[in-house]
Amino acid sequence: xLTVDFDRLGIGPAAKVIDVGCGAGRHAFEAYRRxxxxxxxxxxxxxxxxxxxxxxxxxxxxxxxxxASAKVVxxxxxxxxxxxxxxxCVIASEILEHVPxxxxxxxxxxxxxxxxxxxxxxxxxxxxxxxxxLLSDEYHSNEGGHVRIYQADKLRDKIAGGGLDLTHTHHAxxxxxxxxxxxxxxxxSNTDHPAVTAYxxxxxxDLMQRPKITQLAETLLNPLVGKSVAMYxxxxxxxxxxxxxxxxxxxx
Numbered sequence: 604x605l606t607v608d609f610d611r612l613g614i615g616p617a618a619k620v621i622d623v624g625c626g627a628g629r630h631a632f633e634a635y636r637r638x639x640x641x642x643x644x645x646x647x648x649x650x651x652x653x654x655x656x657x658x659x660x661x662x663x664x665x666x667x668x669x670x671a672s673a674k675v676v677x678x679x680x681x682x683x684x685x686x687x688x689x690x691x692c693v694i695a696s697e698i699l700e701h702v703p704x705x706x707x708x709x710x711x712x713x714x715x716x717x718x719x720x721x722x723x724x725x726x727x728x729x730x731x732x733x734x735x736x737l738l739s740d741e742y743h744s745n746e747g748g749h750v751r752i753y754q755a756d757k758l759r760d761k762i763a764g765g766g767l768d769l770t771h772t773h774h775a776x777x778x779x780x781x782x783x784x785x786x787x788x789x790x791x792s793n794t795d796h797p798a799v800t801a802y803x804x805x806x807x808x809d810l811m812q813r814p815k816i817t818q819l820a821e822t823l824l825n826p827l828v829g830k831s832v833a834m835y836x837x838x839x840x841x842x843x844x845x846x847x848x849x850x851x852x853x854x855x
Contacts, residue, residue, distance in 0.1 A: 604810055605633060606696050606725045606775050606831050613721065614639050616670055618691045623680050623712060624698030628654035631673065634692070635661060641673040642690075644683070651675040680708045688717045696725045697831065699758070700732075700749045706761065713765045716838050722767060725833040726753045731780040738787035755832045767836035774829025777821045782806060783830065 607630055614620060616638035622631040623644050631643035635658060643654050658673040660666075667673070678684055680695075681704055693716045695708075702708045716722050732752045735742045743749040755772070763769055782802045789796045809817040 604776070605629060606833055607694055607723045608773065608833065608835075609633055609637065611721075611771060611835055612692050612694075612723060614692055616668065619689065619717075620692045620694065621683075621685070621690045621715065622694045622696075623683070624695060624701070625654060625675075626650065626697070628657060630694050630696055632657065632661065634694075635667045635671055635673045638668040638671045639692075640671060643673065643675045644678060644680075645675075646677065646679060648677045651677055681711060683711045683715050685715045687714050688720075689715045691717055691720045693720070693722045696723070696833075697727070699724065700726050700751060700753060701747060703750050705751075709761055709765060713762070713767060713838070716767075718838050718840055718842060720838050721770075722762070722836040722838070723833065724758070724762065724836070725775070725831045726758060728774060728829055728832045729754050731783070731828055731830050734780075735783050735787045738784060739791055741791045742783075742787050753832075755834070759834060762834070762836055766839070766842045768839055769834060770837050771835045772832065774825040774832050776830040777824035777828050778806065778809065778817065779830040780828045 614634050614637045618634075618639040620631075620634040620639040621642040621644055622628070622634065625631045625643040625645045626647075627650065628643050631641050631654065634641045643651065643658070645651050645654075655675045658675070662673070676684070680698065680702060693712050695712055699705045699708060712722055712724070727749070729752055732749070736752065759769055759772070782799075785802060786793075786799055789799060793799065
């Protein structure tokens with residue numbers, strides 16, 4: 604289940620992509636399928652073991668082009684171990700809400716992006732997220748949980764304030780909002796509740812079958828209750844000029 608719209612990223616053979624906070628690897632896998640050279644980056648070494656196994660299986664079965672490459676890297680999003688302007692595309696999907704020092708993380712995402720490249724960021728949308736917080740402390744008050752609820756315009760301004768240009772925004776996963784409201788209402792850890800299991804089966808069916816009825820429903824509902832908001836930014840040429848000027852001044 605992808606949150607980021609890959610048709611907007613221009614990812615293809617030889618593109619250098621980093622999926623920061625990749626989690627289970629869903630966006631890294633898609634970038635690899637499209638022929639990119641991919642870094643699946645996360646601080647959770649155990650989860651990256653599973654991601655690495657899937658990436659290797661994709662290579663062995665020919666699910667990714669032979670010219671593409673993919674590897675996992677354990678590290679800190681506040682200190683990405685890459686030079687400035689390394690990647691054509693930087694993806695940060697559903698991670699900034701977990702990071703207390705989000706300004707520092709955003710600065711790193713921008714730093715490693717090439718001029719002309721695309722940064723794709725997604726976070727939980729304010730209204731669906733606010734409902735979850737009101738219904739359940741367990742939903743967010745846990746180690747590694749959500750530390751803030753973003754208002755989309757404020758997050759947009761944070762990233763644009765770093766010099767990037769917003770190119771598009773959309774909402775996603777409207778069918779998942781009621782599922783999480785239900786879980787929060789009955790208890791997040793109460794996975795055996797009949798209503799929760801029934802709704803989960805619906806989501807799995809939708810994911811596997813992609814029937815037109817649920818696709819239409821989600822398209823209509825996304826602007827209203829989409830669980831996530833996704834934003835896309837480009838790095839303008841003038842940022843390269845400013846960086847070059849700053850380096851020259853420092854060297855002089």
